Amino acid sequence: MTELTPHKRTVVEKSRAHAAFDAYLLQLGLRQTKQRRAILDAVLVLGPHVDAETITAQARKIDTSIGLATVYRTLQLMTDAGLLVERQFGKERTQFEFADEENEHHDHLICNRCGAIVEFYDASLEALQDRIAGQLGFRLTRHRMEMFADCLKGENCERNPKAKKKTRSP
Numbered sequence: 001m002t003e004l005t006p007h008k009r010t011v012v013e014k015s016r017a018h019a020a021f022d023a024y025l026l027q028l029g030l031r032q033t034k035q036r037r038a039i040l041d042a043v044l045v046l047g048p049h050v051d052a053e054t055i056t057a058q059a060r061k062i063d064t065s066i067g068l069a070t071v072y073r074t075l076q077l078m079t080d081a082g083l084l085v086e087r088q089f090g091k092e093r094t095q096f097e098f099a100d101e102e103n104e105h106h107d108h109l110i111c112n113r114c115g116a117i118v119e120f121y122d123a124s125l126e127a128l129q130d131r132i133a134g135q136l137g138f139r140l141t142r143h144r145m146e147m148f149a150d151c152l153k154g155e156n157c158e159r160n161p162k163a164k165k166k167t168r169s170p
Contacts, residue, residue: 014044017083017098024081038062039074040083048097049087049117055096087146107145114157 021040022032042058043050056071075096078084087095087108095117105126109118125145133140151157 014041017044021078021081021083024083025077028077030077035059035063035066035070036074036077038066039071040078043075043078043084043096043098048119049095050097051095107147109147109149111157112148112150114151116151116157 018037018040021036025032025036039055039059041062042055046054046058052068052071052075055075056066056068059066059071075084079086079096082099084096085099087097106119106121107125109120110116111118129143129145130140
């Protein structure tokens with residue numbers, strides 16, 4: 001099983017994202033604004049699985065006039081353009097992740113305790129899903145897997161930002 005790790009976007013990747021968003025806006029007869037560009041830049045620098053409030057905070061570092069409503073409208077445009085994918089992960093707030101440029105599929109494992117989200121890909125699991133679909137008379141065209149689990153380390157989960165390191169006092 002191979003775990004996917006977030007990577008920093010290259011200048012080329014950022015340029016492609018801006019070009020794709022500009023083309024989509026042009027197709028709709030909308031113009032690229034300074035605020036939309038700042039919101040896209042915020043999404044590009046943040047890691048995967050971020051909510052609108054986090055994106056707003058990052059975008060406000062670029063342009064303090066950006067409001068949450070503008071971010072939501074822009075995120076909807078980016079989702080419609082195929083740049084972003086909306087995810088729920090059982091949380092109250094919708095999370096957004098950048099759509100993989102190569103359309104690289106991955107699944108998600110979500111910690112019930114701390115909410116950490118781990119992306120992974122397993123070829124044997126993908127083959128099993130295809131086989132099951134075939135046995136049931138289907139040809140799988142797409143799927144989304146989100147598994148919810150408890151970390152085996154319990155309260156000492158290394159991913160848990162609330163986990164306190166135990167230290168001995170003298």
